[in-house]
Amino acid sequence: MDRSGTGCPRFLLLLAMLLATLPAISGCASALATAVYLVKGTNEDPEFTGLREKKVAVVCRPLVELQYRNASVARDISHQVVLRLKQNVRKIEVVDERKVAEWTDENAWDEYPEIGKAIDANLVLGIDLEEFSLYQGQTVYQGKATVSLKVYDCTTGEVVFQKRVPQVIYPPNRVVAASDVQENAFRQQFVGVLADQIGKLFYPYDRYTDFAMDSRSME
Secondary structure, X not given: OHHHHHHHHHHHHXXXXXXXXXXXXHHHHHHHHHHHHHHHOOEEOOOOOOXXXXXXXXXXXXXXXXXXXXXXXXXXXXXXXXXXXXXXOOOOEEOOHHHHHHHHHHOOOOOHHHXXXXXXXXXXXXXXXXXXXXXXOOOEEEEEEEEEEEEEEOXXXXXXEEEXXXXXXXXXXXXXXXXXXXXXXXXXHHHHHHHHHHHOOOOOEEOOHHHHHHHHOOO
């Protein structure tokens, strides 16, 4: 009885001491989190940084059934992705889109590295457009797209990065009446959103920008 009687108060004393330290620990963690936020802000690191200091060609290829409904959307996506890479990736050299389009129009090709070798690129960012639509019904817009990405080393043909981007829906939580905006304007907005989702895999981005997509569609 004596041993159990002395053990219980000792346990309670240790428990009380531990609980007393929790606010200090919590305060340190909060201070550390604040310091990280002040230094880094809300930026997320990219998944792949290998485009830096490289000569890169960007090519978007739609599936066959998409080519006729949205004939120019692949080049629109390539163009918007190129703009974002130029603006956000340090020391990148992006092959002129016109040079890429001219070669792909004039030559039969199956694999993305063929293009890169032909136009003297170090890497090719190949974008396979698996799904692209603008309408959710006959009178309202809600864009949907699915893409798969691969970055190829043009010297070896090796895939150095790949990612299947989760389906992009814009706006994510509502629809837009077709009477409120012209189709071409909505399409441009949606292509820009899709290019943002692709681009942020290769450069730091603000993690909170996606939360503003619904309001962005109202601009």
